[in-house]
Amino acid sequence: MIDKRVISFKEAVADIPDDAVVMIGGFGSSGIPLKLIEALRQHGATGLTIISNNAGVAEEGIASLLRDGLVRKIVCSFPRSAGSIWFEKRFEEGSVELELVPQGTLSERIRIAGAGIGGFLTPTGYGTKLAEGKETRVIDGKGYVLELPLPADFALIRAESGDPWGNLIYNTAGRNFNPMMASAASITIAEVNSIVAVGDLNPEHIVTPGIFVDRLVAEEMHHAQA
Amino acid sequence: MLRLNPEQMAERVAKDIPDGAYVNLGIGMPTKVANYVSGDKLVIYHSENGILAVGPAPAPGEENPNLINAGKQYVTLLPGGCYFDNAESFAIMRGGHLDIAVLGAFQVSARGDLANWATNNDKYPPAVGGAMDLAVGARKLFVVMKHTDREGEPKILEQCTYPLTGTGVVQRIFTDLAVIDVTPDGLQVVELFGSNTFDEVQALTGARLLPPA
Numbered sequence A: 001m002i003d004k005r006v007i008s009f010k011e012a013v014a015d016i017p018d019d020a021v022v023m024i025g026g027f028g029s030s031g032i033p034l035k036l037i038e039a040l041r042q043h044g045a046t047g048l049t050i051i052s053n054n055a056g057v058a059e060e061g062i063a064s065l066l067r068d069g070l071v072r073k074i075v076c077s078f079p080r081s082a083g084s085i086w087f088e089k090r091f092e093e094g095s096v097e098l099e100l101v102p103q104g105t106l107s108e109r110i111r112i113a114g115a116g117i118g119g120f121l122t123p124t125g126y127g128t129k130l131a132e133g134k135e136t137r138v139i140d141g142k143g144y145v146l147e148l149p150l151p152a153d154f155a156l157i158r159a160e161s162g163d164p165w166g167n168l169i170y171n172t173a174g175r176n177f178n179p180m181m182a183s184a185a186s187i188t189i190a191e192v193n194s195i196v197a198v199g200d201l202n203p204e205h206i207v208t209p210g211i212f213v214d215r216l217v218a219e220e221m222h223h224a225q226a
Numbered sequence B: 001m002l003r004l005n006p007e008q009m010a011e012r013v014a015k016d017i018p019d020g021a022y023v024n025l026g027i028g029m030p031t032k033v034a035n036y037v038s039g040d041k042l043v044i045y046h047s048e049n050g051i052l053a054v055g056p057a058p059a060p061g062e063e064n065p066n067l068i069n070a071g072k073q074y075v076t077l078l079p080g081g082c083y084f085d086n087a088e089s090f091a092i093m094r095g096g097h098l099d100i101a102v103l104g105a106f107q108v109s110a111r112g113d114l115a116n117w118a119t120n121n122d123k124y125p126p127a128v129g130g131a132m133d134l135a136v137g138a139r140k141l142f143v144v145m146k147h148t149d150r151e152g153e154p155k156i157l158e159q160c161t162y163p164l165t166g167t168g169v170v171q172r173i174f175t176d177l178a179v180i181d182v183t184p185d186g187l188q189v190v191e192l193f194g195s196n197t198f199d200e201v202q203a204l205t206g207a208r209l210l211p212p213a
Helices: A034-043 A060-069 A086-092 A105-115 A177-184 A219-225 B006-015 B027-036 B086-094 B131-137 B196-205
Strands: A020-022 A048-051 A069-078 A097-099 A121-122 A136-139 A143-148 A152-158 A186-190 A217-220 B024-025 B044-047 B051-055 B076-083 B100-103 B107-109 B140-144 B172-174 B178-183 B186-192
Touching: A020 A177, A034 A060, A034 A152, A034 A186, A034 B051, A048 A060, A048 B131, A048 B172, A060 A069, A060 A086, A097 B186, A105 A121, A105 B086, A152 A177, A152 A217, A177 A186, B006 B027, B006 B140, B006 B172, B024 B027, B027 B100, B027 B140, B044 B086, B086 B131, B186 B196
Parallel strands: A020 A048, A020 A152, A048 A069, A069 A097, A152 A186, A186 A217, B024 B044, B024 B100, B100 B140, B140 B172
Antiparallel strands: A121 A143, A136 A143, B044 B051, B051 B076, B172 B178, B178 B186
8 A cells, every 4th residue: 555645744844853955846936845844944953954946035935944043054056036034144144054056957966866877967067166176078079067966865845736646746837846856855745735536647747756755745634634 | 329228228139039939038137028029929938947938927816926937027828838847947958959048247258258147255145046057058148238337347358257157158249339249250249329339339348349340
């Protein structure tokens, strides 16, 4: 029997330890597992390394983890946005380390971590500050930078709908980093709007195969418990 | 001298976007270009977060927080459009599938180096996003920027002084004074706006320009 449903957001994140490496899906306001992040904040694990495209704005999402001092390092392509006050504050005071990664390199490092690939050569960043200290190679006259996989202990992802096997479909551009992150973490936890029966999702439409997902929590189940 | 305003600069860039092109517009001023592409051209816009055929802003009340562009503004999807994940979106960029990218810039060098993601101020946290991938990946890279910075210093230089986004990547520069191509022979002025003269534009440029043919 396979049933990946978990009863609450709290239970879904209860085993995330201090110093864990946690990937969090989303791009701007789109496709962010806000309820899982809030559960992680309340859980209170500290010394976290967060891998995500952005660093959160205002008091919500990743910004709340930064505000509460739970984050030691952030791996990110675009940490600074209008309203990213907590990232800017923690960066300026030196309490958070930033590893800045070009966006396509970030998603590809995550993708290969889930795909069992040991590295890739990308033209992105060649000859720039972000390639300093990295191996480079010239192929057919074009310069490339060697980039390595970026795995995580946990991935918190957001989808529209899932089934008990963990198959997922997404809402519009909300998929962004979520499918790659699902494949790249030891434990992947998906927050969805609704859970349907196995067989109800059109197999032609499933974006993330359930094999990549370990736990599934629905907003409505959470409300039913509360 | 005639200095185009940002709307006029966007309008000028739009003239060089051909019918049938797949185009990525950077955040900020480049996004305005879409407003001026003539309605008789079909142009398909790509958004780095994973959209092809981005449509206009939704009507009030119709916004979907998941459906945003790279600048985090609400958008819509045109019929025929589609969604994909971020790794595929950047495969579209790096793989040379986009015809044109339009980006803003702090500086451009005489050999087409682009600096648009960071200044030399280390206290200010840097952000790079998709700029480096677009710079190396798009078949043609257009830069739209003012000819000089707030202090009146040239932004077109022999060598960039800010950290580079990519080397030898810019094909055409649209400023408020002129249109300039980066060629193997050097920076070729292809259009001077209004009655702007070559000598006037050269005086505000930190690299040697080639006069229009």
